[in-house]
Amino acid sequence: MAVTAAAAASMVAVSPAVSPCPFVVVHAKFAPAAEASSHKAVTYNTKLVPVSAKVVVVQFLGKWQGGGEYRHHHQGQGAPQAALTTPSPTGTPTSPSPTGTPSPQGTQGESKGTRVMVWVRGIQANHTFGVHVHTKTCGTMPDDSGPHYQDIKDPKQPSTNPKYANSHNEVWLTLKTDSSGDAHAMAHVNWRFRDSQARSVVIHEHATATEKGKAGMAGARVACVKVPFKG
Numbered sequence: 001m002a003v004t005a006a007a008a009a010s011m012v013a014v015s016p017a018v019s020p021c022p023f024v025v026v027h028a029k030f031a032p033a034a035e036a037s038s039h040k041a042v043t044y045n046t047k048l049v050p051v052s053a054k055v056v057v058v059q060f061l062g063k064w065q066g067g068g069e070y071r072h073h074h075q076g077q078g079a080p081q082a083a084l085t086t087p088s089p090t091g092t093p094t095s096p097s098p099t100g101t102p103s104p105q106g107t108q109g110e111s112k113g114t115r116v117m118v119w120v121r122g123i124q125a126n127h128t129f130g131v132h133v134h135t136k137t138c139g140t141m142p143d144d145s146g147p148h149y150q151d152i153k154d155p156k157q158p159s160t161n162p163k164y165a166n167s168h169n170e171v172w173l174t175l176k177t178d179s180s181g182d183a184h185a186m187a188h189v190n191w192r193f194r195d196s197q198a199r200s201v202v203i204h205e206h207a208t209a210t211e212k213g214k215a216g217m218a219g220a221r222v223a224c225v226k227v228p229f230k231g
Contacts, residue, residue: 023059024058024228027056028040030051030055032046041223044222045222054121056117061230115186119182120177123181124181125177128175128177129175130208131175131185131202145224147159160212199226203224
């Protein structure tokens with residue numbers, strides 16, 4: 001997993017207006033749901049997400065060089081300019097941490113948009129999980145994390161209307177684990193979270209549906225990670 005995570009984590013130069021690049025990092029081991037008050041990540045299904053499986057969540061904010069979002073390299077071996085220490089082949093993932101300053105290159109102007117990346121290690125092997133950003137923090141019960149965060153809120157909740165429940169209006173990721181139960185995924189949207197209204201990442205039992213009446217549904221909530229997303 002170390003190589004694939006490094007590939008996904010590679011990061012970029014940002015404009016002087018937004019340097020240094022803002023980001024949020026959470027790394028944790030999953031704990032039993034009963035211990036939600038004292039842990040960053042909890043599991044509600046220990047078969048799919050065992051206790052002590054590992055997770056890293058990273059949020060990046062800002063522009064790509066040249067006017068898009070961050071220039072994001074997928075080169076497998078390249079070290080990012082603001083390096084991330086990702087899960088190693090052995091041992092516990094360590095927190096991504098800045099070890100350098102992004103160089104002041106890129107388009108001038110305000111940063112916008114959000115990129116969310118998730119790595120997992122040691123969960124159910126050869127399985128597809130839907131992953132979404134939710135509005136509330138994790139609790140002892142799966143539903144404590146509230147509904148999906150939506151940039152434009154569906155007036156009818158729970159939201160299953162594809163007009164609102166889609167990967168452009170919500171943050172959706174898909175984790176497809178390998179034979180060791182490791183995976184990583186990334187999602188990008190062209191907007192920012194409202195302050196204090198996006199507070200967790202929830203892992204669901206299967207891939208996310210897109211059809212009318214089921215859009216955004218991905219089965220039971222099997223795990224949750226507390227993330228203090230920035231807006």
